[in-house]
Amino acid sequence: MTKGVSFVKNLIRLEKKIVPEIVEILTIRYDILWAIYSNQPIGRRVLAQELKMGERVVRKETDSLKEQGLIASNSLGMALTCSGFQVLQELMGIMHEIKALSDLEIELEKKLLLKEVIIVPGNSDEDSSVKDQIGIAASNYIKRIVKDNMVIALTGGTTVRKVVLNMKNICNVKSLMVLPARGGMGKKVESQADTLTAILAEKLNASYKLLHLTDNISNEVLNIMLKEKNIKEITELFDNIDILIYGVGKAEDMAKSRGISDSKIDKLMELGAVGEAFGYYFDKSGNILYSSTTVGMKIDQIRKVKYKIAVCVGAEKAPAIVASLKKNVGSVLITDEAAALEMLKII
DSSP states (O other), rough: OOOOHHHHHHHHHHHHOHHHHHHHHHHHHHHHHHHHHHHOOHHHHHHHHHTTTTTTHHHOOOOOOOOSEEEEETTTTTEEEEHHHHHHHHHHHHHHHHTTHHHHHHHHHHHHHHHHHEEEEOOOOTTTTTTHHHHHHHHHHHHOOOOOEEEEEEEHHHHHHHHHHHHHOOOOOOOEEEEEBBEEEEEEEGHHHHHHHHEEEEHTOOOEOOOOOOOSHHHHHHHHHSHHHHHHHHHHHGGOEEEEEEOOEEEEHHHHHOOOOOHHHHHHHHTTTTEEEEEEEEEETTTEEEESSSBBBHHHHHHHEEEEEEEEGGGHHHHHHHHHHHOTOOOOEEEEEEHHHEEEOOO
C-alpha cells in the first residue's frame, strides 16, 4: 500500500470516528454532483425526484456547491463547471475508500481469477448516474492501457455506450483500429456496436471498420455474408484484438432483445441459462449453452484477447456476470458496488 493511499484510509477512519457527519455530507454532495453530471442541465425539483431527496435539502446543498464554483445554473437548469467535474473525479477515489471497496475488489479478483476488478460506489438499479461512473472508470482504465498500433473491439449495449460517451479525446496514441465485435442487436441504433465503434474511433483518432449486420440471420445467409470482402477483412482481424470492451446481460432478457423465438428461449431457460455476453449464453457454471447466429468474435478468439473488459452493473445482473466470467479467466471487471456484493454472495 502506498503512503498516499494509507494516509487517505487513516484520515477517513478518523473522520468516521470523530466527525461522522462529514462523511454523510460528503456522500450526499457526491450523489448530487453525479446526478447533475448525468442529467445536466437539470432543475432542482427534478434533481430532488431523481435522488429521492427533499427539495429543501437539495436547495441547501446545491447553493453550497454553487458558492464553491462547482456547479452553475441558468434558465435551463444546473450543470457542472470544469472545476466541478474535476472534483467529482477526485471524489470517486475518496468514496471508494469510504466504502472499503478495495478489499472487495481484491476478493473478487482472487475468487474469479480476474486480472483486475474496479468497483464504483452505488447501485445502478436504483441510481441511473452509476452507469456514468462506470463509463468514466472504464474510459480511465482504457486510457491507462492503450498503446500505439492496438486493435480495439467492442460490443453494443447501454453500459458500453456509457464508456464510449465518457471517453475523452486521446491524441498521444497512434495507429489504432476500432472494430465492432459482432453484428447489431435490437432496434436501438444508438447503442449498437457499429454506432459505438464509429464514435469511439473519432475520440481515439483511430481508423475503423463496420459490419452493418443484424443478429439471428439464418446459417445460409451467414455463410454467404462471411465470404463478402468487407466482412472478411474484419473477421480476419478478430485474431489480433488487443482490447475487447463488452457488456453482460441476463439470458432471458437478451434472448428477447435479439429476437430469439419463444420456443428457443423456453429451451434455454430449461437448460439453466443465466447470462449472455457477445452472443453466447452461459449456465451458472460458465458452460456455453447456445450462441446467436451472427458475424462476430468466436469464444476461442475472445479468450485469447489480452485485455477483456467486462462493463456490467446492477445487483440483478450478478448471477449473469458470474456465469460469463467463470471460464473467461484473466478478464477485467468494471462494475458497481451492489453487483459486486451480490456476486460475492453467489461465489
